[in-house]
Amino acid sequence: MGQNLQNRERLRPVDLAREHGLSTQAIRNYEEAGILPAAGRTPHGYRTYTPAHAGALRAFLALVPGHGHQTATSIMRAVNRGEADAAFRLIDESHGQLLEDRRTLQAVERALRDLEPTTGPEPRAGAGPSAVSGPDGTFIGPLAVQLGIRPATLRAWERAGLVRPRRDPKTGYRVYGEADLRDARLAHQLRRGGYLLEQIAPLIDQVRAAGGLEPLEAALSDWRGRLSARGRAMLAGAAQLEAYLRERRA
Structure with a gap:
């Protein structure tokens, strides 16, 4: 992928940072963490990025709300190493945890009805x-x-x-x-x-x-809403990740 990146439109760290209200240091940190692929360098040593890097950043930031920072980082590292199956396994595990959390909520609701x-x-x-x-x-x-x-x-x-x-x-x-x-x-x-x-x-x-059990109704409703928000965030993250995977294959 490195040679392809060099041949595409060049972007500066600030170009990636501005789109998401980040600092240029954050962009460098993401690259060092493996969330972004390695940047190209100008003859003077300045980092240069491409639309593929921008896609990686969008994918990561979209994955975080649904999967958490640590899992999102692991997913992007796997993708950037060319280990898509490992990334998909992490996503599956995260979805499995969401399903388990939904079952936990249902168990709480059932338990409360019987208390x-x-x-x-x-x-x-x-x-x-x-x-x-x-x-x-x-x-x-x-x-x-x-x-x-x-x-x-x-x-x-x-x-x-x-x-x-x-x-x-x-x-x-x-x-x-x-x-x-x-x-x-x-x-x-x-x-x-x-x-x-x-x-x-x-x-x-x-x-x-x-x-x-009436006092718990608001808490359970909030819990249910957070699970639904995680589910939707996972869908949004999947869409951005798929776009990035297509960019890498281009």
């Missing part, structure tokens, strides 16, 4: 931390395994007010009743949806206080 305000029963005295879930409550280890997280994460959620387990009066072990399990599952699903602990805490407080 009822409950009070967990008193834990069984003398039970050890390795006890499994039962009618008297769940200990931190088994709950962490159920959620696929570390016990330290549950302790962090407790400090943030997301869960409020009781303490066994004899052993001091944390015991999670039904309401605590509900709150932990909600926190886990919302964290997977990209919400911060400080955003989740008031939602769970409102669910506790109101005894219902």
Whole structure:
């Protein structure tokens, strides 16, 4: 591709930068990162770019909103190395993550529809931390395994007010009743949806206080909207990437 680039219309770094409101340093950084193909050089050593470089920049900037900066960078590097299949695999993985996030949202919505305000029963005295879930409550280890997280994460959620387990009066072990399990599952699903602990805490407080799920409707609607925006951004990124691939083949 290098020889073809040299024979096409020459563009300066500032020409690429102006189209997107970037600095010329950003253009150089993108080139060094492999997002843009290597630039040509004038006899005096100045960088020269071509419409293909402009297409690469458009493709990258269009990919970022849907795939994120890191994945978009990896996609462009693969394309510029001539490894289109590797780039397509990255795109497939990103689409797979979006699908998984949609399934997560659906799971949250289903879980919320089934949730009822409950009070967990008193834990069984003398039970050890390795006890499994039962009618008297769940200990931190088994709950962490159920959620696929570390016990330290549950302790962090407790400090943030997301869960409020009781303490066994004899052993001091944390015991999670039904309401605590509900709150932990909600926190886990919302964290997977990209919400911060400080955003989740008031939602769970409102669910506790109101005894219902209405306070979460706005959050779920926002989450749904962000997933749709990512899907559309992926379509826009795909269109620009295809245009760049055609430019490289020309």
